[in-house]
Amino acid sequence: MTLPTPTRRPKFTHDRWMDSLGLPIHSGYYIEDLRLLELSRWDERGCDAAFVQLEGQQGITETRLSEIAPRGNSSPVRLAFDEVAYVVQGRGATTVWSSGGERKSFEWTENSMFLLPRHHVHQFSNTHGSRPARLLHYNYFPLLLSASPDPAAFITTNGSARTEAVAELDLEALYAEPALKPMTNDETSWKRPGAVWVGSFFPDMSAWDKLTVIANRGAGGRTVAMEFPGSEISCHMSMFPSRTYKKAHRHGPGRAIVIPAGEGYSVMWEEGKDRIVAPWKPGSLITPPNRWFHQHFNVGQTPARYLAFHPPMQFDGHAEKVEDRARDQIEYVDEDPSVRQRFESELDKRGLTSLIPVEAYEMRDYEFAPVAV
Numbered sequence: 001m002t003l004p005t006p007t008r009r010p011k012f013t014h015d016r017w018m019d020s021l022g023l024p025i026h027s028g029y030y031i032e033d034l035r036l037l038e039l040s041r042w043d044e045r046g047c048d049a050a051f052v053q054l055e056g057q058q059g060i061t062e063t064r065l066s067e068i069a070p071r072g073n074s075s076p077v078r079l080a081f082d083e084v085a086y087v088v089q090g091r092g093a094t095t096v097w098s099s100g101g102e103r104k105s106f107e108w109t110e111n112s113m114f115l116l117p118r119h120h121v122h123q124f125s126n127t128h129g130s131r132p133a134r135l136l137h138y139n140y141f142p143l144l145l146s147a148s149p150d151p152a153a154f155i156t157t158n159g160s161a162r163t164e165a166v167a168e169l170d171l172e173a174l175y176a177e178p179a180l181k182p183m184t185n186d187e188t189s190w191k192r193p194g195a196v197w198v199g200s201f202f203p204d205m206s207a208w209d210k211l212t213v214i215a216n217r218g219a220g221g222r223t224v225a226m227e228f229p230g231s232e233i234s235c236h237m238s239m240f241p242s243r244t245y246k247k248a249h250r251h252g253p254g255r256a257i258v259i260p261a262g263e264g265y266s267v268m269w270e271e272g273k274d275r276i277v278a279p280w281k282p283g284s285l286i287t288p289p290n291r292w293f294h295q296h297f298n299v300g301q302t303p304a305r306y307l308a309f310h311p312p313m314q315f316d317g318h319a320e321k322v323e324d325r326a327r328d329q330i331e332y333v334d335e336d337p338s339v340r341q342r343f344e345s346e347l348d349k350r351g352l353t354s355l356i357p358v359e360a361y362e363m364r365d366y367e368f369a370p371v372a373v
Contacts, residue, residue: 009058012058012059012142012145012146013142013145013146013149014058014059014062014141014142014145014146015053015058015059017145017151018051018053021042022040023039023040023042023049023050023051024037024038024039024040024050024051025050025051025052025053026038026050026051026052026053027053027054027055028054028055029054029055029268029276029278029286029287029289030054030266030276030278030280030284030285030286030287031052031054031284031285031286032278032279032280032281032284033281033283033284034052034065034088034134034136034258034283034284034285035088035089035134035283037050037052037065038050039065039067042066044075044157045066045074045075045077045157046072046073046074046075047066047067047068047069047072047074047075047124048066048067048069048132049064049065049066049067050064050065051063051064051065052064052065052136052285054256054285054286054287055287055289056253056254056255056287056288056289056290056292057253057254057256057287058142059142059143059146060140060142060143060253060254060311060312060315061138061139061140061142061254061255061256061309061311062137062138062139062140062141062142063136063137063138063256063285063287064136064137065088065134065135065136065137066124066134066135066137067132067133067134067135068090068092068124068125068126068132068133068134068135069126069132070126070128070129070130070131070132071126071127071128071129072125072126073123073124073125073126074123074124074125075123075157076121076122076123076157077121077122077123077155077156077157078119078120078121078122078155078156078157079116079118079119079122079139079154079155080118080119080144080153080154080155081118081139081140081141081144081154082115082116082117082118082139082140082228082230082231082232082233083115083116083137083138083139083141084113084114084115084116084137084138084139084228084233084235084309085113085114085116085135085136085137085138086111086112086113086135086136086138086205086258086307087108087109087110087111087112087113087133087134087135087136088110088134088135088136088258088283089110089131089132089133089134089283090109090110090126090128090131090132090133090134091107091108091109091110091126091127091128091133092107092108092124092125092126092127092128092133093105093106093107093108093124093125093127094106094108094114094116094122094123094124094125095122095123095125096116096117096120096121096122096171096175097120097121097122097171098119098120098121098168098169098171099168100168102168102171103171104171104172104174104175106175106201107127108201108203109203109204110204110206111204111205111206111207111260111261112201112202112203112204112205113201113202113205113235113307114175114200114201114202115174115200115201115228115229115231115233117169117174117200117230117231118231119167120169120171121156136258136285138233138256138309139233140232140233140311140312141154143312169230174200174229174230175200175201176199177199178197178198178199178201178202178226179197179198179199180195180196180197180198180210181195181196181197181198181227182195183195183196195212195225196225196226196227196234197210197224197225197226197227198226198227198228198229199226199228199229200228200229202226205237205260205305205307206260206261206282206305208224208237210224211223211224211237211239212224214238215367215368216247216329217238217240217246217247217249217329218244218245218246218247218332218360218368219240219241219244219245219246219247219298219356219368220240220241220244220368220369221238221239221240221241221244221246222238222239222240223236223237223238223239224236224237232312232313233309233310234310235307235308235309235310236307236308236310237260237305237306237307237308238296238305238306238308239303239304239305240296240298240303240304241298241303241355242298242300242301242302242303242304242352242355243298243299243301243347243352243353243354243355243356244298244354244355244356245264245295245296245297245298245343245356246295246296246297247295247329247330247331247332247335248267248293248294248295248329248330248335248339249293249294249295249328249329249330250288250291250292250293250294250328251288251291251328252290252291252311252315253289253290253291253311253315254310254311254312254315255287255288255308255309255310255311256285256286256287256308256309257285257286257287257288257306257307257308257309258283258284258285258306258307258309259280259281259282259283259284259285259286259304259305259306259307260282260305260306260307261282261302261303261304261305262280262281262282262298262300262302262303262304262305262306263280263281263298263299263300263302263304264279264280264296264297264298264299264300264304265277265278265279265280265297265299265346266278266280266286266288266294266295266296266297267294267295267297267339267342268286268288268289268292268293268294268295269292269293269294270289270291270292270293271291271293280306286306293330295330295339297343297346299343299346299347299350299352301352331364332356332360332361332366333361333362333363333364340354340356340361343356
């Protein structure tokens with residue numbers, strides 16, 4: 001399939017900074033397997049690395065890969081902004097420390113997710129003897145560079161924390177067990193009512209079982225909302241059953257969706273234009289462009305999970321709130337019949353049949369029984 005040519009745009013400061021580093025910059029609409037992407041040496045960070053800037057991200061959020069050699073260590077780095085890391089492959093440990101000397105180390109494995117707090121130094125270690133460790137990083141650095149186009153003001157790579165006055169964190173408390181935080185309708189740190197898990201270390205997003213039912217997207221799925229203490233970065237994860245698919249919807253730019261578990265594909269399209277089919281499996285990355293409809297299909301025999309990192313709240317977009325669904329979500333009864341036909345054809349190739357009830361295509365208010373965790 002020939003993918004549509006991305007719309008040309010001016011280069012932002014963040015683009016020029018990436019170009020100056022000479023590292024690979026992977027673009028397009030999706031990455032089928034982050035574990036196979038080409039990297040090159042980033043001596044300053046003491047690791048191999050590459051940037052992944054998909055359509056819909058540029059100028060708002062940064063995603064990049066770093067790979068630590070077996071039994072190797074990255075260089076200590078201090079960032080003036082928050083960053084979240086997700087472990088695509090391998091196992092290892094991270095040490096975080098402050099200018100006051102307090103240190104915190106924690107171990108991680110595949111599908112772990114953790115916060116790297118601003119104004120603190122961090123360093124990665126690969127504890128495997130023969131296999132590289134590969135991490136995906138997500139942050140809002142492009143927006144910082146648009147406001148103040150000086151990368152050196154935000155990154156220190158000599159391993160020392162700067163001496164200017166910054167808020168010192170209790171690192172033991174920061175990396176304690178995630179806690180459930182009730183939310184009120186007046187709070188703006190999370191756009192959904194209910195509750196959100198707040199923590200700086202989530203050990204395995206492929207096995208996280210503290211999920212709640214979400215009815216509006218269909219398929220009988222469950223979801224969990226997550227925030228990082230003291231940071232505006234947030235994310236959510238959705239789990240939905242084998243042989244089902246979610247309703248199409250659209251929202252604003254800047255998201256990055258990684259797959260912790262499952263086999264399937266997503267379809268993305270700008271209203272009235274051709275559709276892009278993005279196959280996925282553990283280690284895939286998808287970024288729906290701004291205001292493009294997108295839809296997720298599970299064609300495997302086990303529940304699928306996708307983990308979506310969110311841009312700043314200013315870019316929240318539409319379709320996540322009740323008042324937007326009539327315009328920005330497509331119900332099963334309203335979707336093009338080819339959606340169902342493609343899904344059932346993909347299942348047939350695998351000797352499977354759809355578990356979407358016929359009633360879902362006939363009854364606008366049809367409610368799925370929630371899938372068991």
